[in-house]
Amino acid sequence: MNSHNVREYPRRRGSGRLVVVLLTAVLAIAGCAGGSTGSTSPTSVDMAAALKQPATLTLWSWVGGLEDEIAIFEKKYPNIEVKVVNAGQGPAEYQKLRTALSAGEGAPDVVQIEYQQVPSFTITNNLLDLMPYGANDIKDKFVPSAWQQVTQGNKVFAIPQDTGPMGMLYRQDILEKHGIAVPRTWDEFADAARKLHAADPSTYLTNLPPNEGGAMTGLLWQAGSRPYRAAEGTELTLNIDDAAARKVAGYWNGLVQQQVVAADADFTDQWYQGLANGKYATWLTAAWGPLFLQGTAKGTAGKWRAAPLPQWSSDEKVSGNWGGSTSAVTTQSKHPEAAAALAMFLNSDPESTRMLATKQFLFPATKALVTDESFTSQGLPFYGGQQVNKVFAGISETVRTDFTWSPFQDYVYSAFTDTVGKAITDRRDLPSALRDWHQDVASYAQKQGFHLTS
Amino acid sequence: MNPSRVVTADTAVPVVASRERNRSVTRRHAIAAYGFIAPAMLVFVATLVVPLGYAAYVSLFRERLVGGTVFVGLGNYGEAVADPLFRAGVLRMALFLVIQVPIMLTIALVFALVLDSGRVRFGRFIRLGIFIPYAVPSIIAALMWGYLYGPDFGLFAQLARRVGLGTPRFLSEDWILASIANITTWEFVGYNMIILFAALRAVPSDRYEAAAVDGAGAIRTAWSVKIPAIRPALLLTVIFSVIGSFQLFNEPQVLWVLAPTAIGNGYTPNLYAFHLAFTNQQVNYSAAVSFLLGIVIVAVSYVVMLATNRSSRS
Numbered sequence: 001m002n003s004h005n006v007r008e009y010p011r012r013r014g015s016g017r018l019v020v021v022l023l024t025a026v027l028a029i030a031g032c033a034g035g036s037t038g039s040t041s042p043t044s045v046d047m048a049a050a051l052k053q054p055a056t057l058t059l060w061s062w063v064g065g066l067e068d069e070i071a072i073f074e075k076k077y078p079n080i081e082v083k084v085v086n087a088g089q090g091p092a093e094y095q096k097l098r099t100a101l102s103a104g105e106g107a108p109d110v111v112q113i114e115y116q117q118v119p120s121f122t123i124t125n126n127l128l129d130l131m132p133y134g135a136n137d138i139k140d141k142f143v144p145s146a147w148q149q150v151t152q153g154n155k156v157f158a159i160p161q162d163t164g165p166m167g168m169l170y171r172q173d174i175l176e177k178h179g180i181a182v183p184r185t186w187d188e189f190a191d192a193a194r195k196l197h198a199a200d201p202s203t204y205l206t207n208l209p210p211n212e213g214g215a216m217t218g219l220l221w222q223a224g225s226r227p228y229r230a231a232e233g234t235e236l237t238l239n240i241d242d243a244a245a246r247k248v249a250g251y252w253n254g255l256v257q258q259q260v261v262a263a264d265a266d267f268t269d270q271w272y273q274g275l276a277n278g279k280y281a282t283w284l285t286a287a288w289g290p291l292f293l294q295g296t297a298k299g300t301a302g303k304w305r306a307a308p309l310p311q312w313s314s315d316e317k318v319s320g321n322w323g324g325s326t327s328a329v330t331t332q333s334k335h336p337e338a339a340a341a342l343a344m345f346l347n348s349d350p351e352s353t354r355m356l357a358t359k360q361f362l363f364p365a366t367k368a369l370v371t372d373e374s375f376t377s378q379g380l381p382f383y384g385g386q387q388v389n390k391v392f393a394g395i396s397e398t399v400r401t402d403f404t405w406s407p408f409q410d411y412v413y414s415a416f417t418d419t420v421g422k423a424i425t426d427r428r429d430l431p432s433a434l435r436d437w438h439q440d441v442a443s444y445a446q447k448q449g450f451h452l453t454s
Numbered sequence: 455m456n457p458s459r460v461v462t463a464d465t466a467v468p469v470v471a472s473r474e475r476n477r478s479v480t481r482r483h484a485i486a487a488y489g490f491i492a493p494a495m496l497v498f499v500a501t502l503v504v505p506l507g508y509a510a511y512v513s514l515f516r517e518r519l520v521g522g523t524v525f526v527g528l529g530n531y532g533e534a535v536a537d538p539l540f541r542a543g544v545l546r547m548a549l550f551l552v553i554q555v556p557i558m559l560t561i562a563l564v565f566a567l568v569l570d571s572g573r574v575r576f577g578r579f580i581r582l583g584i585f586i587p588y589a590v591p592s593i594i595a596a597l598m599w600g601y602l603y604g605p606d607f608g609l610f611a612q613l614a615r616r617v618g619l620g621t622p623r624f625l626s627e628d629w630i631l632a633s634i635a636n637i638t639t640w641e642f643v644g645y646n647m648i649i650l651f652a653a654l655r656a657v658p659s660d661r662y663e664a665a666a667v668d669g670a671g672a673i674r675t676a677w678s679v680k681i682p683a684i685r686p687a688l689l690l691t692v693i694f695s696v697i698g699s700f701q702l703f704n705e706p707q708v709l710w711v712l713a714p715t716a717i718g719n720g721y722t723p724n725l726y727a728f729h730l731a732f733t734n735q736q737v738n739y740s741a742a743v744s745f746l747l748g749i750v751i752v753a754v755s756y757v758v759m760l761a762t763n764r765s766s767r768s
Contacts, residue, residue: 449521
């Protein structure tokens with residue numbers, strides 16, 4: 001078993017139904033965008049020369065079937081050989097990575113790391129700053145909310161691979177049956193939750209999973225909560241119970257106390273059944289959610305639709321992010337130039353990124369693909385032919401761009417389950433549980449040597 | 455050996471010579487003996503003593519995310535002793551021990567006695583049936599039971615609803631310890647039964663004959679002859695169970711997925727140590743907690759042995 005605290009969110013798994021690779025388009029785009037590895041800062045390295053040197057790289061990734069993307073890279077840089085290793089998904093991989101990093105050997109050159117984990121590895125100086133290797137040149141290719149999460153000051157520690165802008169999947173048939181309009185604001189959502197559960201006690205408008213710090217963080221992110229600010233030295237600003245978070249906790253507190261939302265742990269049998277048999281009428285999820293749902297609740301095909309998250313005010317259009325990964329280069333790498341080139345190429349080369357989106361079904365982190373008609377215009381039968389990618393592509397642009405992660409996100413999520421999660425299950429007061437969450441993390445941070453400011 | 459001695463000395467000579475010979479034989483035997491146990495000792499030292507020593511060493515420091523590593527002496531131990539999560543975990547396991555172990559061993563003993571009495575048909579078949587759960591890996595067992603416990607689609611919940619009993623909340627905070635106890639009982643009754651049954655088979659039959667001559671019935675024989683006769687085996691199962699209880703890990707770890715808020719990070723001391731090391735990155739503190747847990751286990755096992763010895767003497 002892996003460390004069970006940080007839940008592994010499901011990667012989009014598809015059956016090849018999505019977009020077919022349009023080879024001509026790919027070639028056309030590949031033609032215009034050259035790998036510009038230029039000199040941007042005085043410390044930049046001569047990449048062109050370094051990449052002619054023979055090198056063997058190891059890449060850790062749990063995304064299956066990367067061979068084709070790698071083949072394009074190896075074709076472009078014939079002297080570089082890449083070995084892909086699946087060292088486990090999420091926490092399983094991080095444990096191995098941490099062990100190898102503290103042992104001083106055995107870590108890969110390039111490694112897949114989720115956004116929320118990047119600062120947990122930079123705090124221990126295990127990731128290479130990619131700025132001198134030309135990361136700045138590809139900055140503008142990425143959606144700002146993704147780039148923001150891999151940047152610290154003027155350093156870039158990873159290259160975004162996929163993202164998880166949050167939206168809402170809902171059962172159109174259930175809402176229609178009870179005459180409920182698709183909620184656009186959280187107020188409407190609360191009314192709908194009460195109305196639906198009163199009309200049918202076996203149905204809940206949604207499920208608030210008590211074990212999913214990642215999903216809750218996405219909702220807090222949308223509301224404008226900024227729980228952690230980048231640490232300067234040993235300084236850390238911690239405000240888990242800031243005004244925005246208190247607003248969110250107070251809101252859900254009402255629904256949880258009235259028992260009009262379910263409180264089941266997600267990614268369990270119980271929860272899968274709930275999605276499949278109409279116990280939950282919506283799933284507040286991220287851009288990887290649609291394909292996951294399609295695979296897990298086959299019997300409900302055609303009944304689901306996608307929409308943006310409800311908003312805090314009707315004139316707003318904002319969202320948060322849940323999930324998604326990056327490629328980072330470890331400081332153990334003996335070939336930092338080649339490793340940096342791989343991390344950047346894999347996630348920014350037009351041909352490679354299109355493959356990631358259409359073969360591995362990763363929700364793209366690049367602007368080019370998010371706005372690409374051939375990607376967004378695909379209608380999914382499971383969603384009644386709705387262009388689901390277009391919905392999430394639209395949401396992707398509305399993800400707030402000022403969110404940063406703590407340097408110990410594993411612990412933050414674990415503490416979430418023990419405090420707020422427990423209160424959700426027991427239907428206890430959420431705002432006071434939010435304070436407990438903050439206190440718990442604060443005392444941990446101090447033990448880890450941080451000086452807290454607020 | 456010095457041959458001149460043999461010539462010059464008289465009566466003492468053969469003794470000395472044989473002593474010398476003996477000593478050298480002993481020495482040779484000793485060297486051979488060391489040679490024979492060396493492989494085992496090497497493995498013992500490499501896999502047990504060295505890691506333990508290293509863990510003890512590590513537990514004296516505190517490595518922090520920022521600000522480096524500091525020597526804290528017994529600071530981690532002091533913190534652990536005062537740590538409410540650790541204490542709650544140890545107490546929870548003590549409660550588990552006091553309730554689950556007697557139930558499990560009583561069932562195992564009754565099964566063993568019944569099978570030993572030779573009065574049941576298909577004895578072998580039943581013995582195997584009772585033992586089979588032990589052959590199921592505990593992870594699988596916990597997964598299976600976790601599924602059965604489910605409040606919406608679990609077998610028990612469905613049955614209970616059908617007969618109008620409402621939905622039992624086996625995975626709620628109030629019931630989860632009992633649910634775990636049920637799984638471990640299911641798993642280990644067969645294992646303990648086999649140990650006790652084997653011990654019963656080794657009891658000399660003349661005792662039974664003597665009991666029969668004295669007019670003891672089957673139950674009286676079981677109580678006054680069989681159970682005292684297998685006391686060492688019973689003690690063995692008790693000690694195993696004490697250790698097993700305090701080291702409970704797999705079942706709560708698997709059920710955590712289903713009941714993440716009912717089973718906290720410090721639910722059992724072992725689970726806590728695991729979390730400290732792999733989620734919290736507090737390896738040093740985790741080592742201290744593990745050592746303290748080891749001390750608790752040794753102490754409780756010792757008390758159990760002392761208590762049993764005393765009651766056997768009185």
